[in-house]
Amino acid sequence: MNIGELSRLTGLPVKTIRYYSDVGLVPEAERSSAGYRRYDHGSIVRLEFVRTLRELGLDLATIRQVLDRGADLREVAAAHAEALSLQIRVLRLRRAALRAVAGRDSSPADLERLARIAQAGASERQRIIDDFFDSIFTGIADSAESREFTAGMRSVSADLPDEPTDEQVDAWIELAEMLRQPDFRERLREMGRRSFEPGARRVLPTDMSEIKWFVDTVAEAQDGGTRDPAEVVAEVLARWGADTDELRREVLAGLELSIDVRAERYWQLMAIINGWAPIPATMHRWSWFLSALRQTLPR
Structure with missing residues (x-):
């Protein structure tokens, strides 16, 4: 069949098929006497395979390695699945930040801050919580009881899993924003001072x-x-x-x-x-x- 017929059978543009042929991904079966490309059933199978891998996000160099057996398809698929998992996680975090912005009267700076909070790693999440505790425990009378209480509070961390649900991401954003509120911090500071002051x-x-x-x-x-x-x-x-x-x-x-x-x-x-x-x-x-x-x- 000629390239036009192959295009109609696969739904891919002639330009795309010609490019795949030129780079060796889907070589023509032969050339006609007039020099036109001719393709066979094997070309259809190979072209469909290339299209599937492209739709999954693989680059042309990796596809070429798979087709030439220079790379194991199972290993390539596993590595790409891992990469997609990371992309999905990042997209989920970005969506959570946008959802938080959409639910309030926000500025571009708010969006930037919420996106940063949403994508915070474990160490950054712990830093946000530690900063909150450093603030509210300031000025509390030192005693065995107060030390035990503060240690117990600090021992609880925000451990988002590697693949958090939407609810978990939304909860983290809400928590991080709540910990920033000055009046909330001041109220907790006063509660701590009254609870642990001598003779309380x-x-x-x-x-x-x-x-x-x-x-x-x-x-x-x-x-x-x-x-x-x-x-x-x-x-x-x-x-x-x-x-x-x-x-x-x-x-x-x-x-x-x-x-x-x-x-x-x-x-x-x-x-x-x-x-x-x-x-x-x-x-x-x-x-x-x-x-x-x-x-x-x-x-």
């Missing part, structure tokens, strides 16, 4: 079983709507110590400082990034209790 009295629970009891108790009252909020406040404070006006005011001050959805969101995002079990939202339980507690105090 802890009025809010830190034991997980006690926190679970509190959340379950408030959830029952909040969702059921059958209990008097003042009764729930009295029950909780009686469990935490002597139910006095002094304790109520201390708990009130502690809750007003510590209730911030971003603190809870931090751990929820870490769970998504690291592939942990989801962390349920409980901040609305504490907020309900704070509102109920305010109603019990003299105005």
Whole structure:
């Protein structure tokens, strides 16, 4: 067949087939007496193979090596698949940055920053988190308790997998942006200073079983709507110590400082990034209790 017929059979332009022939990828079977290229069935098979490899992104030099048996097709395919995986990861990160920009009133500088955050490697992600902790732990009284607490917080890293999901990339961008917020940092600094200053009295629970009891108790009252909020406040404070006006005011001050959805969101995002079990939202339980507690105090 001539080059025009081969073009119609394969759907490739004559110009492309001629170029592949000239570089030796799809040599003609023979030439006519007038010097025109002639192709056979083997040419169709070879041309289809070249087109497939090109569509997969292989360059012409590599395709030539494969066709000439200078390169093993399995090794070439494996190497190219690895390269495509890297490209897919980069594209996913770029898409996440664009999605974040599209969801807010952003500037070109915002896009550049978000793209840089999205594509941050493990060491850069850890640097962002370490900088956040360096900021919020500044000025905290040094003690065995504070050192243990800060070490525990710093031990948790944002370990994105080699092939993160869209949800994990979005979570990392949200986390990195949240850690930049000055008011969030200042609130956590103040919480740390109050918690570890000499003579500080802890009025809010830190034991997980006690926190679970509190959340379950408030959830029952909040969702059921059958209990008097003042009764729930009295029950909780009686469990935490002597139910006095002094304790109520201390708990009130502690809750007003510590209730911030971003603190809870931090751990929820870490769970998504690291592939942990989801962390349920409980901040609305504490907020309900704070509102109920305010109603019990003299105005």
